[in-house]
Amino acid sequence: MTATATQTTARSLSQIAPNVTSRVKAGDLATAQNGLIAVGVLIALLGYFEVFGHHGALSYLVGYMGVLGIALCALFFTMIQHITRAGWSVSVRRLAENMTGTLPFMLLMFIPIIYGFDDIYGHWAHANITDPNAANYDAVLAGKSSYLNKEFFFVRVGIYFAIWIALATFFRQNSIKQDESGDPALSMKMSRVAAPGLLLFALSITFAAFDWIMSVDPHWFSTIFGITYFAGGFMSFLAFTILLSMWLNSKGYYKEAINTEHYHDLGKLMFSFMIFWTYTNFSQYMLIWYANLPEETQWFTHRTLHGWGTIGTALIIGHFAFPFVFLLSRNVKRHKLGLPIGAVAMLLVHCLDMQFLILPSGLHGAEAHGGDGGALAAVADGDHGNGFGAYLATIDWADYGCFIGLLMVFTGLTLMNVRRTNLIPLRDPRLSESINFENF
Amino acid sequence: MTSNNKWGVVAEFDSATSIYHACEKVTAEGYTRTDAHTPFPVHGLDKVLKQPESGLGWLVVCCGFTGIILAQLMMWWMNAYDYPIWVSGKQPYAWPSTIPITFEMMILLSGLGAVFGMFALNRLPRLHHPIFAHSTIHRVTDDRFFLSIEATDPKFDSQATMQFLQGIGGANVEVIED
Numbered sequence: 001m002t003a004t005a006t007q008t009t010a011r012s013l014s015q016i017a018p019n020v021t022s023r024v025k026a027g028d029l030a031t032a033q034n035g036l037i038a039v040g041v042l043i044a045l046l047g048y049f050e051v052f053g054h055h056g057a058l059s060y061l062v063g064y065m066g067v068l069g070i071a072l073c074a075l076f077f078t079m080i081q082h083i084t085r086a087g088w089s090v091s092v093r094r095l096a097e098n099m100t101g102t103l104p105f106m107l108l109m110f111i112p113i114i115y116g117f118d119d120i121y122g123h124w125a126h127a128n129i130t131d132p133n134a135a136n137y138d139a140v141l142a143g144k145s146s147y148l149n150k151e152f153f154f155v156r157v158g159i160y161f162a163i164w165i166a167l168a169t170f171f172r173q174n175s176i177k178q179d180e181s182g183d184p185a186l187s188m189k190m191s192r193v194a195a196p197g198l199l200l201f202a203l204s205i206t207f208a209a210f211d212w213i214m215s216v217d218p219h220w221f222s223t224i225f226g227i228t229y230f231a232g233g234f235m236s237f238l239a240f241t242i243l244l245s246m247w248l249n250s251k252g253y254y255k256e257a258i259n260t261e262h263y264h265d266l267g268k269l270m271f272s273f274m275i276f277w278t279y280t281n282f283s284q285y286m287l288i289w290y291a292n293l294p295e296e297t298q299w300f301t302h303r304t305l306h307g308w309g310t311i312g313t314a315l316i317i318g319h320f321a322f323p324f325v326f327l328l329s330r331n332v333k334r335h336k337l338g339l340p341i342g343a344v345a346m347l348l349v350h351c352l353d354m355q356f357l358i359l360p361s362g363l364h365g366a367e368a369h370g371g372d373g374g375a376l377a378a379v380a381d382g383d384h385g386n387g388f389g390a391y392l393a394t395i396d397w398a399d400y401g402c403f404i405g406l407l408m409v410f411t412g413l414t415l416m417n418v419r420r421t422n423l424i425p426l427r428d429p430r431l432s433e434s435i436n437f438e439n440f
Numbered sequence: 441m442t443s444n445n446k447w448g449v450v451a452e453f454d455s456a457t458s459i460y461h462a463c464e465k466v467t468a469e470g471y472t473r474t475d476a477h478t479p480f481p482v483h484g485l486d487k488v489l490k491q492p493e494s495g496l497g498w499l500v501v502c503c504g505f506t507g508i509i510l511a512q513l514m515m516w517w518m519n520a521y522d523y524p525i526w527v528s529g530k531q532p533y534a535w536p537s538t539i540p541i542t543f544e545m546m547i548l549l550s551g552l553g554a555v556f557g558m559f560a561l562n563r564l565p566r567l568h569h570p571i572f573a574h575s576t577i578h579r580v581t582d583d584r585f586f587l588s589i590e591a592t593d594p595k596f597d598s599q600a601t602m603q604f605l606q607g608i609g610g611a612n613v614e615v616i617e618d
Binding site: 282285286289290292328329330438440 | 481483484497501528529530536537539540
């Protein structure tokens with residue numbers, strides 16, 4: 001297929017769907033945008049500075065990684081639609097592109113993590129930890145120090161954000177350019193860039209998950225970790241997209257441009273990546289359980305203490321069993337209330353998943369750092385500290401608050417981008433296919 | 441076989457568009473025991489003819505859960521009850537080790553349930569169908585579209601239904617005997 005040979009430009013939106021407004025009315029949604037950003041920043045900062053709380057930096061990391069997963073997987077969604085030259089998703093794609101437009105702000109929101117670096121990553125960044133003569137020498141961490149050191153850590157932060165912001169800008173700007181020209185060559189160009197883009201994305205999100213979450217427990221390692229983070233993030237991105245586009249739809253935007261058929265497809269993808277999250281997590285658990293090596297099992301040992309065992313069970317039920325039964329039926333995914341209920345539940349368990357990954361390692365670092373002695377002694381004493389009460393005693397409000405606050409900031413920034421661009425890619429060659437498509 | 445039992449009336453159409461509009465009129469007239477026979481899937485015909493939703497999904501769900509239960513019972517029987525063996529310190533019936541087999545059994549029974557359930561709901565295999573008596577039905581695999589209204593339809597009346605189908609543009613309208 002050589003699109004350049006014909007030089008035909010795509011039909012405009014007014015020819016395809018005359019009811020759909022192409023832009024948010026001037027001034028509309030401004031209150032929502034500013035309110036969300038202001039209140040969200042306030043909540044996140046209250047959480048970060050430990051107002052009524054006690055581990056602000058870790059709470060902030062929980063919220064940040066939860067929201068970053070959504071922003072990053074918006075970029076993944078954009079690229080995967082280009083590489084497959086998908087037709088159905090064109091009218092949804094602009095919303096995802098506008099979410100990727102928040103990535104420069106995500107870099108700004110990374111600053112509290114740099115500021116709280118020692119609270120979060122202190123386990124491997126202690127002074128003298130690689131010095132054989134020092135009292136706190138750790139042979140394992142000394143061996144990892146060529147990768148896990150503060151300087152390289154910050155270099156990698158720069159590399160990841162450079163990749164993400166460059167890709168996000170490329171796809172968003174070219175798509176916006178196509179709104180004016182309707183040139184199908186731009187679609188071909190984005191399709192070509194999506195292939196190496198996805199490769200870079202896969203590597204960067206994997207190593208970012210290693211660096212920012214897995215290194216909270218620096219002794220432990222899992223090669224599938226990046227994929228589990230990605231699976232949860234993509235599921236949450238789809239849940240968030242469903243909710244945001246339904247809200248905009250209720251405000252009178254999109255109309256038939258994003259209809260039941262699109263929600264059905266987004267719901268199907270959300271359902272499948274909910275299962276993929278379970279699949280990757282079980283794959284990780286199964287191998288560690290089967291091999292039964294202390295250096296690997298200690299990670300799960302920490303997640304049976306201080307109430308985290310209850311949360312592990314809650315994740316199996318809330319992140320798999322319940323949504324599997326609830327969202328399995330086609331009728332629920334096409335229901336105007338059933339699907340958003342499922343989407344809200346998915347966002348909540350995503351926050352719980354981030355807590356489960358970060359907090360047990362971060363909060364009980366002394367046990368983690370001193371080998372298994374502390375944790376195993378606690379198990380031997382029968383002091384499991386299990387149950388939901390122990391969990392409530394372990395966490396504080398900011399473990400949910402920071403996620404909700406940062407999600408509000410993210411929503412506000414996305415709305416800001418939504419108001420600046422057209423609501424859908426007006427002259428994408430596949431727009432007509434997208435608006436008219438049906439699930440048979 | 442000379443029987444007075446009528447199976448239904450069959451009409452021929454020459455394009456997907458014409459059978460689609462014919463189906464709209466048939467549904468509007470109130471016929472319910474209808475079917476369309478086309479050389480390729482014509483999207484939307486099932487909705488126009490108000491075909492009920494297939495019950496296959498429920499059958500597959502039941503098969504899937506049967507697979508889960510069977511797999512769990514099998515592994516519990518073999519590993520924990522009939523001949524328990526302790527391997528590398530794991531309990532004889534430890535749940536993580538049962539998940540892959542349970543998953544596979546669920547998929548296997550769901551897949552078999554989907555294929556054979558589809559056969560059963562379509563009453564397949566069968567060697568003959570009354571509609572084959574229509575004079576041009578062989579073109580249904582080539583370039584013609586057929587619309588049938590069965591005699592079991594409460595509104596069916598061989599003369600009136602035949603005239604109705606001719607009226608909405610059907611060619612070669614024939615009453616088919618059972």
